[in-house]
Amino acid sequence: MITDARVLRQEFVPGDLEHRDAETTYLSETLAPIADGETPETVIMHGLSGVGKTCVAKYIGDNLRQEVLDAEFQYVNCWQHYSRYRALHRILEGLGQTLDIHRQSTPRDELFERLRQYDGPPCVVVLDEVDQLEDTRQLYHLHELPQFSMILIANREDAILRAVDERLTSRLTGSERIRFDAYHEDELVSIMAARVRWGLIENAIQDDQLRRIADAAAGDARVALSILRSAARRADRATENQITTDHVESAIPAGRKEVRQKSIDTLIHHQRVLYDILEEHKEIEPSALYETYQERVEEPKSDRTVRNYLAKMEHYNLIVADGTSRDRTYRLRE
DNA sequence: CATCCACGGGAAAAACAGGGTC
DNA sequence: GACCCTGTTTTTCCCGTGGATG
Numbered sequence: 541m542i543t544d545a546r547v548l549r550q551e552f553v554p555g556d557l558e559h560r561d562a563e564t565t566y567l568s569e570t571l572a573p574i575a576d577g578e579t580p581e582t583v584i585m586h587g588l589s590g591v592g593k594t595c596v597a598k599y600i601g602d603n604l605r606q607e608v609l610d611a612e613f614q615y616v617n618c619w620q621h622y623s624r625y626r627a628l629h630r631i632l633e634g635l636g637q638t639l640d641i642h643r644q645s646t647p648r649d650e651l652f653e654r655l656r657q658y659d660g661p662p663c664v665v666v667l668d669e670v671d672q673l674e675d676t677r678q679l680y681h682l683h684e685l686p687q688f689s690m691i692l693i694a695n696r697e698d699a700i701l702r703a704v705d706e707r708l709t710s711r712l713t714g715s716e717r718i719r720f721d722a723y724h725e726d727e728l729v730s731i732m733a734a735r736v737r738w739g740l741i742e743n744a745i746q747d748d749q750l751r752r753i754a755d756a757a758a759g760d761a762r763v764a765l766s767i768l769r770s771a772a773r774r775a776d777r778a779t780e781n782q783i784t785t786d787h788v789e790s791a792i793p794a795g796r797k798e799v800r801q802k803s804i805d806t807l808i809h810h811q812r813v814l815y816d817i818l819e820e821h822k823e824i825e826p827s828a829l830y831e832t833y834q835e836r837v838e839e840p841k842s843d844r845t846v847r848n849y850l851a852k853m854e855h856y857n858l859i860v861a862d863g864t865s866r867d868r869t870y871r872l873r874e
Numbered sequence: 875c876a877t878c879c880a881c882g883g884g885a886a887a888a889a890c891a892g893g894g895t896c
Numbered sequence: 897g898a899c900c901c902t903g904t905t906t907t908t909c910c911c912g913t914g915g916a917t918g
Contacts, residue, residue: 625904826880842908847881865915866879 541776541783547739548769550762553598558734559727560592563718567600570716571689574662575608580689582712586697587720589857590760593693596720597666604664612663619668624675628652631665652678658687666691671699672855680708722759729754731761732768740772745783752785756792767795803856811849813837815872818859823871 546552557564563585571580585593601613614634621627628651637654665682670692673679682688694700697717701709723731729750736745745768753771757764771791775783807815810833817832818824824832834840841849850870853859862869 623905841906843880844882844909845907848907851882863916864881867916868880 541741541744541779541781542739542772543741544739547735548765548772550765552735553595553602554734556734557592557596557599558731559723560596560720563592563596563720564599566716566718567596567691568603571600571604571664574604574611574664574689577662579662579686580664582683582690582692582715583718584697584700584712584715585691585693585718585720586695586700588695588722588760590757590762590764591720591722592761593720594668597668597691597693601664601666610661612661613666614663615666615668617668618670618672622672622674624673624678625651627667627673628655628678631655635660635663652681655682655688656685658685660687663688664691665689666693668693670694671696671703673703676704676708679704683708683711723761723764724759725751725754728757728759728761728764732764735765735768741781743782744772744775749783749785749788752788753792753795756796763796763799766798767791770794770798800858803858806856807853807858810837810841810846811853814846814849815853815858818870818872821871823862823869825869829870 542548547554567583567585570583573580585597587593598615601615604611604613612635614631616627616630618627621630632651632654635658637658665688667673667679667690670679671694679690683690692700692704694703697719701712704712729747732750732753733747736750749771750768753764753767756767767788768791771783771787774787774791775781778787804812804815813836814829814833817829817836830843830846833846850859850861854861857873860871860873862871
């Protein structure tokens with residue numbers, strides 16, 4: 541059934557991006573000056589999750605490295621590298637400049653100094669989920685350096701501008717924007733069809749089944765591919781050479797769950813306890829939530845810390861906070 | 875209208891992480 | 897290995913704000 545599991549994975553970047561021609565072309569045109577040794581404008585890419593922002597950025601990065609020999613391309617996921625230090629370190633690491641950085645002997649702002657002195661080929665830095673960055677002043681400084689150009693990615697355009705240092709905001713008002721809309725059903729179907737061609741045996745799945753998956757994914761390619769993967773695995777385990785409608789139907793909740801589970805797995809113990817409490821209640825008010833949390837955990841963190849945890853979990857789309865004031869309640873998403 | 879909760883920014887403190895030294 | 901040093905990261909503390917709520 542499955543001939544190449546890699547192409548079904550969400551992180552897989554296809555050699556040919558479907559349905560993002562306009563965005564891809566626009567991005568590569570914007571970055572074109574880099575071939576002449578000039579610094580391209582900062583680009584802002586925004587749109588809901590699973591609409592190909594990251595994919596387009598990585599795709600362009602691959603192309604850039606192939607076409608312009610003298611260019612570097614660094615991708616930073618600010619979810620994972622949200623502190624100033626980590627984000628900068630990640631860039632330097634990518635450039636192979638961290639070899640002799642020892643934490644202890646690294647003076648203040650040495651990391652940034654390294655970047656300033658970087659004199660290799662021009663570098664495009666992609667900051668994914670940039671609104672998660674804690675200290676955005678560094679972003680401003682990075683913007684100052686001619687050898688670096690930036691692609692900023694976030695779900696919401698205004699989140700970028702809000703997250704960014706105000707000195708940078710004014711400069712970004714004229715920058716290039718690329719908006720990514722949710723995929724249509726047809727587009728999701730053909731995205732999946734391409735993966736099916738590469739990753740599954742022939743006639744493994746019917747067109748109307750792909751359509752069903754696309755419908756369930758509601759414009760999110762990540763979810764669509766997760767469902768497809770789950771359906772293929774089911775058929776594979778049953779050693780059938782066709783995916784049945786049953787496989788698809790049971791893969792829909794499983795696929796959604798898989799996407800969600802990825803987020804849950806990143807939670808630390810205290811956050812997980814909070815999550816479990818929310819799972820037991822349809823809805824719960826902050827004080828009750830905190831009390832329950834205190835009872836369940838050995839050494840409870842302060843209420844302020846718990847609020848930070850909850851905010852983080854809300855950003856992960858795991859929970860929803862209703863109300864802004866005394867009417868605030870928390871619940872799981874969906 | 876006073877009060878009450880909860881939120882969330884910011885500063886400061888505490889905890890943590892390597893690495894060097896003796 | 898215990899201890900210190902320097903920088904990072906997490907947690908706590910303090911507090912102003914603001915929308916309910918009675």
